[in-house]
Amino acid sequence: MLGLTSAGDDNENDDAPAEPRRVKITMIADPSPALKAGLKAEDIILAVDGKPVGEIGELQRRLSDTEAGTEITLSIDRDGTLMDVKLTLARIADIGEPRLPGARPASQPSTQPAG
Numbered sequence: 418m419l420g421l422t423s424a425g426d427d428n429e430n431d432d433a434p435a436e437p438r439r440v441k442i443t444m445i446a447d448p449s450p451a452l453k454a455g456l457k458a459e460d461i462i463l464a465v466d467g468k469p470v471g472e473i474g475e476l477q478r479r480l481s482d483t484e485a486g487t488e489i490t491l492s493i494d495r496d497g498t499l500m501d502v503k504l505t506l507a508r509i510a511d512i513g514e515p516r517l518p519g520a521r522p523a524s525q526p527s528t529q530p531a532g
Contacts, residue, residue, distance in 0.1 A: 420449020420512040439463060439494070440476050444515035454504035457495065458517070464492035480506065 440462040445452045462470055466489055470476045483489065485508040490501050 420446035420451045420507065420515075440470055440473050444517055446515045447513045449512045450504040450507050454491075454502050456491070456493070456502060456504075459496075461494040462491055463494055463499075466490055467492070485511075 442451070442456060442458055442460045442462065444458060445456060462476060464470055465476065465479055468479075470479070480489075483506055485506050488503055488505045490503050492499065492501050
C-alpha cells in the first residue's frame with residue numbers, strides 16, 4: 418500500500434479537448450510510504466514503473482498485485498514538473514490515517530492555548 422487517498426482527475430469542461438485520465442492525490446497518510454517518499458496532495462500520478470495509470474481503479478488493481486516491501490517508481494506531475502519518485506510499499510497495518518495537508522496527526526497534541 419502507498420498510504421494515500423486519491424480521486425480521478427476528470428476534465429471539468431466537456432468542450433475542452435480530451436486529456437488522458439490521471440489520478441490526483443488528495444490526502445497522505447501519516448505514517449506511510451507516500452509521506453516518506455515526499456508525495457504531496459495535488460500531485461498527479463501518471464504511471465507506475467513506467468506503465469501509464471488512467472484511473473484510480475487501475476492504480477488500485479496494479480498495487481493490489483504487488484507485495485509489501487516491493488520498491489516501485491511513480492511518475493508524477495507536480496505543478497507542471499514531471500518527476501519520478503521511488504518508494505517501498507507497506508502493509509496496511511503499517512499505514513496511519515489519511516490527513517489533510519498541514520493537519521497534525523491525531524497523536525500530536527495542539528500547542529495552541531485553549532480559548
